[in-house]
Amino acid sequence: MSKFQKILSNLGLAGVFLAILFPGNDMFLQRGSVDWMVLVSGVILMMVGFAIVKSPAGKFLTLWLPGIVSFYAVTIILAELDKSTDFRSGFWLLLLGAWLLGWLFVERLSAIADTPDIVSLVRNIAIPVIFGLWLLLGWEVVVRGFDVPQVLLPPPSMIAARFAASTSILWADFKQTFLQAVLIGYFLGCGSGFLIAIVIDRSPFLRRGLLPIGNLVSALPIIGVAPIMVMWFGFDWQSKAAVVVVMTFFPMLVNTLAGLSAASNMQLDLMKTYGANYRQTLFKLRLPEALPFIFNALKINSTLALIGAIVAEFFGTPIVGMGFRISTEVGRMNVDMVWAEIAVAAVAGSAFYGVIALIERRLTFWHPSLRA
Amino acid sequence: MKIKAVASKIGPVVIVVAAIVALWYVGAVIMNTPWQKDMYQRAKVEWTTSQLIRDTLAQKRPVLPAPHQVLEEIYKTTVLKKITSKRSLIYHAWVTLSSTMLGFIIGTILGIVLAIGIVHNRALDKSLMPWVVSSQTIPILAIAPMIIVVLNAVGIQGLLPKAFISTYLSFFPVTVGMVKGLRSPELSHLDLMRTYSASQWQVLWKLRWPSSVPYLFTSMKIAIAAALVGAIVGELPTGAVEGLGARLLAGSYYGQTIQIWSALFMAAFMAGSLVALVGFANTYVLKRMGMAT
Structure with missing residues (x-):
């Protein structure tokens, strides 16, 4: 001891x-x-x-x-x-x-x-x-x-009781925010970031021009576009999905570009000696090499997406949604309900992250960080 | 040779930026056209295309303001207004910056302390580290309004609640980066310290800490950007009083798109310069330590 x-x-x-x-x-x-x-x-x-x-x-x-x-x-x-x-x-x-x-x-x-x-x-x-x-x-x-005082911090038992008593509201909010805004925005944002990265990768000029800008934009407080998106796309989930798309696009773009240049010259030369064309090199060598980077972006984006959707709801929503519930229940000092909503967000966020981490484990089992 | 290298680096960036600005103008004209046409119809005015384009770029509350409108607004609210004025963008930026910095400093110190604890104690590593990681899958920004409102109710106002959110967002990258950094010394170096019979403190101060400095700066770059986001979101629920977040909210309440965009530009400018500042500190410190590559 x-x-x-x-x-x-x-x-x-x-x-x-x-x-x-x-x-x-x-x-x-x-x-x-x-x-x-x-x-x-x-x-x-x-x-x-x-x-x-x-x-x-x-x-x-x-x-x-x-x-x-x-x-x-x-x-x-x-x-x-x-x-x-x-x-x-x-x-x-x-x-x-x-x-x-x-x-x-x-x-x-x-x-x-x-x-x-x-x-x-x-x-x-x-x-x-x-x-x-x-x-x-x-x-x-x-x-x-x-x-x-309960307003300051309710005990967990009270939050659990509130959670159990209002599952239908919580489910409706979850559906509105997570299943619609977050998931749709996430797939659109990550998907477009990925595809555009592959297109850009073919042109060294665009890569040199867009990569610094992408890096800069990744550090910006993009969450600020939320009010603009709410103005453009209305109060329903579409505007939140748009915020999520904008937030997730740049991390994906930057990471995929970095990943596509991860293959070493030796490996590329080997592909050349096989007489592999662009498409074969892309699918058999460069994309698998890029997977760790892509999953890094997917993981970062999983948290960003949830944050983006919830914060965007502060700027206007129909009367359902996790962000809406949080901001209104805070106003009514129903702090236990807020915490129940946070518990949902926490579980959803962790599960989302966990699922992506699991897929990563299955797909990049060859990577040194997982082999150890 | 050097000029050529710089040109080949900056050239593409400049051209891409120019392309983005051009696209922006086109977008502004297209998005603002329906409203403008509506106006013409109501006023029963004959219009030409050049007239339409000029008018769409000069609306008071456009759907998408043109870049020059935003820059004009920024110029008006920074140079022409007194700094102490509540309508000065510099004043609001300062409010946001101060809580960003406070949160960032507390968060960085907290992150370093946690990392030192985690590196030195196996139980902390095993019990705390998973929670540090999962704490970030919780959308903490979502409870930002609650923290602000609740702390307000208890009588804590102003800088601290906002700084708290910034702290929460910025401690995580520092903790993760520093755990990696403090563990980065090679085994042979650690063994060497053992042959000197160095105490844990000496190992920490003379070996682990110096070798973790590059990791610290990398994490601090992420942390300061996150702290700014935290401060901006923390300003949303206080009822649009002051700060860049308040400008965003007020702008969205009253449909003042130009105001929203100018606040956004200001936030972007701040984020860029803060990250650059950390970057400069990074190069300077690493040079002094003889670690620059």
Whole structure:
């Protein structure tokens, strides 16, 4: 165990231990209750584990017990949040202890060396998930424990309740913004950027003229064309799709152009010795070589597209759409609804990105960054 | 020889820009024609083609303003107006620039700190890094209005809420770039440091940090452009008070297309010069460090 892990374990154990000793509230962690017994036995077992940490049993105990005790303490904390409004020393001590033990658990988990098998994969997914759950829990407890005004930051449970209660509205907004504006705009923008890049690539003059401009435009705040597009194409999804097209076009153009020049002279010479014509060279060598660049653009664009569509809705929409919902519900101080909408956007955005990353993995399996 | 090289570099760019401007004029005439024809019909005026073209390029609220109209508006609102005036574009640009810079600086520092943590702690690398990446798939710009309105309700106004959005957008490229940069020293160099029995801090300060500088500047170029976008979007929900974003919103409310385009040009100019500024700093620093290629 490293020094840092020792500090974590000592502090975490001390937190839980002190919470048991000084609950501060007669109803909390009553002596002899199930919660009390589980925590006490957990602490004792963990101490035993740390004493014999070199042995396999000790290793096992010190890896899993912090996680189990931390998780159990979380359930106690959540139950207490529902039961009472008066949070004393024991509550906060237990939270602190559970948090430190959770951290220790993550530390111990990530210290295990990676192996190319499924266990390692599950572990590498579990670690950020545990971290995320802890963030959510910390958010919930801090907001409810300190009575943060709901306008400022609603607890996750409230957002989840709102989410479950208004799925039909959320679905309608999702359909309007994501399935229409984002996807259509994304395909049009990326597709035209790709095709025009291939056309431009044939002319060195155009390439030298357009590449610097494309690079410049990629850095510009293109989102600013949103009001113009709303004026030109009306309030419905077409104007949002237009914004998405403009936003996604230039990253795709620049990246595809860069990718098309990625094939080395040696490879091009080889194609020439095969007597390959332009089309064969393009499809068999240069486009596959350009794929990593193209996927880079596709990934950048997946987030840009969602942002573009949502922000464009701030400038005018029919009464449906994620951006519309966010801006109106903010005005009505229904912050939980806003967060539910954000959750939808976050899941949609991550899924969109994930799908593209998966396709990339399948298509560019030969690339060094994926072979490692 | 040198002049020829520069000419072959700039020549195509100039010609392409000229082509874009020409296309723009054609587009302006075509897009503004229906309204102009309508006007003629109502006023029962006979019109010729040259008259039509002249009029379409001089409308007060054109569908697509001609470039010279936009430049004229920019000239009017920058040179002819006092800087302190609320109608001065420089004033609005300054408002946006200040929150961009504040957000960019905080974001860069935060990004560097996170990257140092991630490089030095395996648990942070495994638990935090996936969230840093997925945090950017969340369209944070979407909650910009909420952050502004909510912080307003609590009494935090002005620069900070906007700078917060810029911070969020700019920390990510810096974190990702710096993680890469801090890990870029070769193994043999790291081994050498170990033979010197250098502490972690010494390795960081004398080896990792210097070799990450090129990565830092590359990420900062992306970050500053993102920070500007964040500041502009952050100005949208405050009810069009001040800043370039407010000019965009006010322009779209009142159909003042020329105002929108001039704000857009200003934003583009700012983005270009900010990125160029970081680029210059990059060349200068790398030259001083003897790393310039």
